[in-house]
Amino acid sequence: MNEIKKPTIVFMGTPEIAEIVLENIYLKNYPILAVVTQPDYQPKGKPDNLISPVKKLALEKNIPISQPQRLDVDFKKWLEGLKPDLIIVTAFGKIIPKEILAIPKHKSLNVHASLLPKLRGASPIQNALTNGMAETGITIMLMDKGIDTGDILSQKKISIESEDDYVTLTGKLAVIASHLLIDTIPDWINKSITPKKQDTAQATMCQLIEKSDGKINWTEDAQDIYNKFRAFRVWPGIFTFWENKGNLQKISLNEISVEINISGKRYHLGEIFRYSDSKIGIQANNGVIILGKIQLAGKNETSVDDFLNGYPNFIGSILK
């Protein structure tokens, strides 16, 4: 790696993956002028504001913080005043106008958690999992006015293990992202990288996740249901409905596993049955979902064994 004068950086990002990338930039002694992150979120009934992981780290390291509601004229003026050499964006969560992207001398780079042009958009990690993909990766690219359509500077692949879920995969990708970024910045400043156009014909877009996407359809393959569980681990989770004494009650499946080698008798799709002495299963297509921890709406999370002590009629019902 060539020696360069380190560019001054404004970092824009919000969740854990952004925090890890930011931390590595900080540890490598890049001058960070400011971080920009989403406004604090105040949940009802909780005493404390939830602050983004990026903000938490910035507070710890005494880096100036901006949390604009909108990226408007005032924000632009503020940013111009900082005269950054480079903007780094990682999972920021808002679309950034191109006037802002154009401010830094060395433009704006985006760290995206997929192998572009695959999985452009807001939720690449979850979509890699729901699609059952065998590999994904990190792309660092120049930002333009489209969503993840900019020219590619560098990429790194990672294989997705069958036991990976959103948490573990995000962790792995974050580490790769932070290293790839540190390797890429000097080459970009030195102009020793030629940006590559994306092959638009190969592009796929990932849709924004909604809470309702967590609803389980018991006619789906067991493996697909399990993939959804892995992808939605942190949010929105997966859920189904149980008819108990005439009431439809929402049940979240917070901890499950899957058995795809089906043996023995089959049940109705969505039917709950005793899969073995210690396992409670739900029949899905081409496999069985094994319950670990579940949560009835309005109640605390419990193990399925505890749940059955209170609701013995659970076994034999059919989930909807």
Next chain:
RNA sequence: CGCGGGGUAGAGCAGUCUGGCAGCUCGUCUGGCUCAUAACCAGGAGGUCGCCGGUUCGAAUCCGGCCCCCGCAA
């Protein structure tokens, strides 16, 4: 004052409407049975029924206030 569910033994729940001995399943302890077991049989321990006040001969239950947990919406 956004909408809704909940707080009962170590865990999960019923009982509350219609006030009248504190219950169920599991766990735990003791004993029995068994080659053996997360099995089976018998017995026991374990409760401030979230907190405060009110009504009543009598309150987990009815009335008023408060605290806490959770789901939805944002």
